[in-house]
Amino acid sequence: MKSHIQILYFASLGEQLKCDEENLTLDIDENFNVRALKQHLSERGEIWQKLILSSSTRCAVNQTITNDDQIIKINDEVAFFPPVTGG
Amino acid sequence: MISIQEHDFDIADEYSSLLRKNNTGATVTFVGRVRDFAQNDKQFYLQHYPGMTEKVLSEIETTAHTRWSLIATRIIHRVGHLQVDDQIVYVGVSSEHRKDAFQACEYIIDILKTQAPFWKKEGERWVDAKTSDNTAADKWLTD
Numbered sequence: 001m002k003s004h005i006q007i008l009y010f011a012s013l014g015e016q017l018k019c020d021e022e023n024l025t026l027d028i029d030e031n032f033n034v035r036a037l038k039q040h041l042s043e044r045g046e047i048w049q050k051l052i053l054s055s056s057t058r059c060a061v062n063q064t065i066t067n068d069d070q071i072i073k074i075n076d077e078v079a080f081f082p083p084v085t086g087g
Numbered sequence: 088m089i090s091i092q093e094h095d096f097d098i099a100d101e102y103s104s105l106l107r108k109n110n111t112g113a114t115v116t117f118v119g120r121v122r123d124f125a126q127n128d129k130q131f132y133l134q135h136y137p138g139m140t141e142k143v144l145s146e147i148e149t150t151a152h153t154r155w156s157l158i159a160t161r162i163i164h165r166v167g168h169l170q171v172d173d174q175i176v177y178v179g180v181s182s183e184h185r186k187d188a189f190q191a192c193e194y195i196i197d198i199l200k201t202q203a204p205f206w207k208k209e210g211e212r213w214v215d216a217k218t219s220d221n222t223a224a225d226k227w228l229t230d
Contacts, residue, residue, distance in 0.1 A: 011134055011206035012213040060204075063139035079136060079204075083216035086135070086164060086205025087119055087176050087196055 003028045003074035005037070010081035013051055028072065034059050035068035037078065056083060088160065089144045091135060093167040096177055105159045105181035113185040115192040119176040121169050124209040133166045133175065136204035140164070143203045151180070151195050154229075155187040162195060164205065197223040 005028075008014075008021045026040065038059075042049035051057060060079045061070050072078060090096075098118060105114050121131050144162050151160060163177040178195045182188040201224040207214040 008136070010136060010204070011208075015213075060136075060139060063136070063142050065202075079139070081136070081204065082206065082213070084201065084204050085207045085214045085216050086133070086203045087200035087220075 001027065005072060005075070006077045007037075007041075008077070008079040010079065012082050013057065013080055016047060016051060028074070030071070032072050033068065034061065034066060034070045034072060034078070037072055038068065052080060057081070058083065088162070089141055089148065090163045091137075091140050091144075091166055092163065093165060095165070095174060096163045098177065101161055101163070101177055101179050105161060105179050107158055107181070110183050111158055111181045112183045113188040114179065114181040115185070115188040116180075117176075117178040117192055117196050118174055119196070121171050121173045121175055123171045129171055130208075130210055131169045131171065131173075132208040133169060134206045134208065135164075135166045139204050144199065147195055147198050147202070150198075151191045154194070155182065155191040156184075157182045157187060157191055160191070160195070162199070164199075164203070166205070194227050197227060200224065 002025055005024045006021065007024055009017055009019050014020045038052050041052045058081050059066060061072060062077055098116065102114060102116060105111070144164070148160050148162060151157065158181040161177065161179040165175050169175065178192050180188045180192040180195070182191070200220045
């Protein structure tokens with residue numbers, strides 16, 4: 001079924017993708033995970049593939065850092081960002 | 088106690104707020120400031136992930152309280168546009184004995200630097216994360 005996922009892109013990642021946030025509508029089932037979302041986004045083109053699939057790009061689901069196996073559900077908030085540099 | 092804010096903080100005020108009557112034997116504070124990054128365009132910008140930054144800092148603070156015997160903790164991190172020499176981050180810890188305060192303060196800033204979702208931009212360039220920060224954070228991993 002078609003579902004909404006909020007996706008945020010921060011720092012250099014958002015700049016290079018020319019996108020800070022989007023509300024994505026796509027078909028997801030109960031097995032839809034971060035890996036599947038990354039695959040979907042990487043099909044947008046070379047820069048998306050390079051940055052989203054980069055091993056240094058971090059992913060958070062509902063504000064918790066997670067890995068590719070994390071399931072994504074309807075209305076979840078997903079964020080992609082480079083390694084943090086606060087403090 | 089956590090604050091994410093654009094405005095500056097006063098160390099003297101923050102120090103006073105860590106003190107409790109009778110048993111505050113030790114306080115340790117850390118302040119991080121904007122260093123001169125040697126660019127003509129000295130625009131410094133700090134982005135963060137609203138919501139997640141507070142969540143992560145609260146978790147770090149809670150963990151510090153479980154690992155050490157502490158009286159009070161205070162973490163302040165500024166965001167937005169700053170100048171060279173501006174204060175960026177404050178970590179304050181009070182306890183009965185100094186070992187807890189020293190270790191907890193170092194723990195909080197070491198973990199903040201590798202987990203809290205802030206990103207620094209110097210002029211037009213986003214700062215790269217440092218492996219030395221990961222090394223510092225790793226030393227706090229418990230078995």
